[in-house]
Amino acid sequence: MTLRVKDLKVYYQTLRGDVHALDGVNFELADGEIMGLAGESGCGKSTLGKSLIRLDSRMRHVDGTIELDGENVPIADDRGMNRFRYHEISLIPQYAMSALNPTRKIGRMINELLQSRGVKPSEVAEELKRRLELVGLDPDVLNRFPIELSGGMKQRVVMVMATLLNPSVLIADEATSALDVSTQRSVVESMVEFRDRGFVKSMIFVTHDISLVYQMADTVMVMYAGRIAEKAPASTIINSPQHPYTKMLIGALPEVGSTVETRLEGIPGTPPGLLKPPTGCRFKARCPIASEECSQVPPLVEIEPGHWAACWKTGR
């Protein structure tokens, strides 16, 4: 078992009170698993990704534990986390285009980063070049400045840089959102290849693009309003989702090549505000099958092996 998250609660502190961005998140990530993390904007998926590596100054760890390879990850302790960062847990950020220092040559910046993390650059220099070639980049990019690279190239440089120390978990936060479709595809394929070659043990791929997740991920976890709605193998999520929210989310996807002239259904209503989240099931206000029991919080239960859902109507 690579990663085990138990009852994780992370709140944002604001002047008007705490925003419950993650309110009791439970899941496990197996060795070699690529997990897509999907949901609407503001559902807490990016917060979850950030919480695993570095809380920013507004985020507060309220409750819950994270275990990585049997070891406790002290996410509230910024200094204590340094041991895990980059070596064990790494990140491809949402802003990969601007993640490199604009006034340093890429190779020099990577070397300086490695040195500061106690790794001799010469020890990984060969591997670095090999991996750049693997993602289709000329190792000469190391002698260039970030401004000389296209968006897709920067994305791949960041990907190689983030995984250079073979981390256990790689968090890719909207890593492909700013790319065009064909570049997206090649980046996604490289990510799968990195996993297959063991450069990263497992991966959490945060995205709002479910069809992209379906192409690469082994499992998909759907979040809603700071909680997990459903987690299952990718094909199950697409073909037979159980949670009413997942069903509606999948129903809102267009199908390429579809000739049937049906209007795509959106999900009526908006997600609840997380400053004062509603009691009980958070989806009940938009749920077509909500009933009285939904005023109680539904637990996340395994309705079949490898398939968890948090809804009173499933698994019965």
Next chain:
Amino acid sequence: MWRYMGRKLGIYAITFVIAVTINWMIPRFMPGDPVRSMLNRASVSDPEALERMTNYYNEVFGLETPLHQQYFSFWSGLFRGELGISSMQYPEPVLDIILRAVPYTLGLLLPAIILSWILGNHFGAFAARSKGLDNSLLPFSYILTATPYMWLALLMAWAVGVVGGFLPTSGGYSLALMPAFSWEFILSALTHWVLPFLSLFIVALGGWAIGMRNMIIYELEADYSNYLQALGAPRRLIRRYAFRNAMLPQITGLAVQLGTVIAGALLTEIVFNYPGLGSLILRALNNNDYFVLQGTFLFVIIGVLIANFIIDIIYVLVDPRTRVQMTGGAS
């Protein structure tokens, strides 16, 4: 690279021509007649003698020719290094008068600008380090930068010079000495230099510190800083990057500042009666001395242009982004 430099040089050449033209125009369209004021001082009462002297001086200064001819002879004189003859210190050449004043102004300005820039940048970067430092140093810097140069100069002259009596407050060296390369003279020049230098230095320091502090905070919030922190890079490395990147706008700021600081130096020199270009400008103005005025402004223009050109070159060397844009790399 060379094309970029050539284009820059062309722009500077055009700026130079326009600036020199304006420089030539201003004193000529200013009210007052220099020959008249010179003759007034001589208090000649005989109208015939006055007439003859006026004609003589007009010829010496070339003021009887039409304006366009004066303009062209000004340019041709410029290339021969002739700036004319001073009317207030007749018959001394303007160039000699100016060259005597230039070392004082440069000796005052260059250390004040460069030291305040270097120290201010480090001071600002240091202040951005922690909340406590920031809260205590920043208001102090705001007060400094809002202080007018000459007001601080007056205050210091009064407190240190008049009341305290530690340092002389007037002149560039002791009046008992003649300018010479001797220890006695150098020491005297140094003690006279301290107060005007400090008054310029302290005011500029606050401005640079504030600018740097803001830039550093901006850089520390930038994406690459965040990413490095997420990968566990030590603060030292992130600070080093932030400092370097924050320096770039400060270099541009230095170029801009160089032009405006001349005005500050003018008032400071007047307060301390310092024998630099500033005092010279004032004296030339009071005496309607076209030629000295033109000459000093010319030196100021050349100084600002050279300084800006040097900074352009430095900027290209330190910021890879400008270099890449010049060589036309892919974006």
